[in-house]
Amino acid sequence: MSSFADRKDQAADPLSPATIFLMATACAFAVATLYYNQPLLPEMGASFGRSGSDAGFLATATQLGYAGGLVLFVPLGDRIDRKRLILTLLAFNMVSLLAVTFAPTFSALIAASVAVGLTAVTAQIIIPAISGLAAPDVRGRVVGSLLSGLSAGLLFARTLSGVVGGHAGWRTMFLVAVGIDAVLMVIVVLRLPRTPPSTTLSYRSLLSSLGGLILREPVLRVACLTGFLMFAAFSALWGSLAALLAEEPYHFGPDMAGAFGFVGIAGLLASPWIGRAVDRLGNRLVLRFGALTVLAAFLLAIEAGAHIGFLIAAMILLDIGNRAGLVxxxxxxxxxxxxxxxxxxTVFMTSYFLGGATGAGVAAHLTQRFGWHGLAATGIVFALCASMAALAAKRSRCL
Structure with missing residues (x-):
């Protein structure tokens, strides 16, 4: 016998504005789990007597865990009921957040951070499900709306964790995150549309087919490369920001570092516009615009240690550029x-978050040694490579 939620799914328009809004909200809550630690890294490391470089590895560990979750769990969205998959992952994510909260050692904290990332992939199950219900001529707009949710999640996570962590401690923030996961469960149960499985492949065959997709689809290869590079640049800044702001000339605590998450409003507002631009102008032009915008952001970041205005401008451009490339x-x-x-x-987002882990890891070492200039150099190199890859794709007509 069908449940009330199932009957509601069948009766509702699967792509009504209310459904898209709630699914964007679900994406926001899901992706926020990855970023609660970023404004709190100095405090998390200090509580175990660790350096800023060591604390930065917590962000890398979370991103690596997320990449693993993309490979291990997201392919199952083609094979089994997505609601059941998402709810199972959310339950394990709540356990992982509790493990972070009560971690007794730094090693345990790293392991728990990996587990948080591993089970935080629910947005990447929701997005292909909803985009598959959209007509081709509006798919960019729908994806843009869902990615507005991701932008909101980044803003929400960094701002909330900065405030909560600054006033109640970093462990309290991860307890709050457990409650947010519970709200996400309710949204998924009530409003995620039913989407039938698209394949009967076994789990082993699903995983082995990933390599075939990479070999068969040149567009996918280009997307993976540019996504890796652009998110590496993005994560280089955000993974290092709290540590840099804690030093001269700013001396900002976690609450102020978290407040910088408000620049994510730029990406939040730009995502629907970017989606419409993709529908009207095409993917190639928007991708090249995104890569060049990321490059411009890090050129401004050269002076971020001298004037806060350069930092804010760089962060706005970085958010818009990365979002354009992703959409x-x-x-x-x-x-x-x-x-x-x-x-x-799975293939694309695994590459994307491996780029994030790479960028955060490289920047953690270079910024400790060279400060803001080390951060700017890291981002410029990644952004230049992304721009050249996007241009090469245009010439070879791979995108």
């Missing part, structure tokens, strides 16, 4: 093979 890439890969959307998303 352009995801809109394109979802059009490749409808029966493999979850697996396409």
């Amino acid at each position: 352009a890439n995801q809109s394109r890969i979802y059009a490749l093979a409808g029966e493999a959307r979850s697996r396409l998303n």
Whole structure:
């Protein structure tokens, strides 16, 4: 016998404005889990007597865990009921957040951070499910709306964790995160549309098919490369920001570091516009715009240690540029093979978050040694490589 929630799913328009809004909210709460630690890294490290570089590895560990979750769990979205999959992952994510809260040692904290990332992939199950219900001529707009939720999640996570961590301690923030996961569960149960499985492949066959998708789809390869590089640049700044702001000339605590999350409003406001631009102008142009915007951001970041205005401007451009690249890439890969959307998303987002882990790790070492200039150099190198990859894709007509 169908449950009330199931009957509501069947009766509701799967892409009504209310559903898209609630799914964007679900994406926001899901992705926020990855970023609660970023404004709190200095305090988390200090509580175990660790340096800023060591604390920065917590962000890298979370991103690496997320990449692992993308490979291990997101392909199952093509094979089994997505609601059941998401609710199971959320339950394990809540346990992982509790493990962070009560971690007795720094090693245990790293392990728990990996587990948080591993089980925080629910947004990447929701996005291909919803985009698959959209008509091709509005898919960019729908993806843009869902990615507005991701932008809101980044803003929400960094701002909330900065305030809570600054006043009640970093462990309290992760207890709050458990409650937020509970709210996310309610949204998923009530409003995630039913989407039938698109394949009967076994779990082993699902995983082995990922390599075939990479070999068969040149568009996917370009998206993976540019996504890796652009998110590496993005994570280089955000993974190092709290540690840099704690030093001269700013001496900001976690609450002020978290307040910088408000620059995410730029990406939040720009995402629907970017989605419409993809529908009208095409993926190639929007991707190149995004890569060049990220490059411009880090050119401004050269002076971020001298004047806070340069830092804010750089962060706004970085958020818009990264978001443009993400919408352009995801809109394109979802059009490749409808029966493999979850697996396409797995390949792309795994590369994307491996880039994030790489950027955060490289920047943690260079900023400790060279400060803001080390951060700027890291971002400029990644952004230049992304721009060249996008240009090469245009010339070879791979995108």
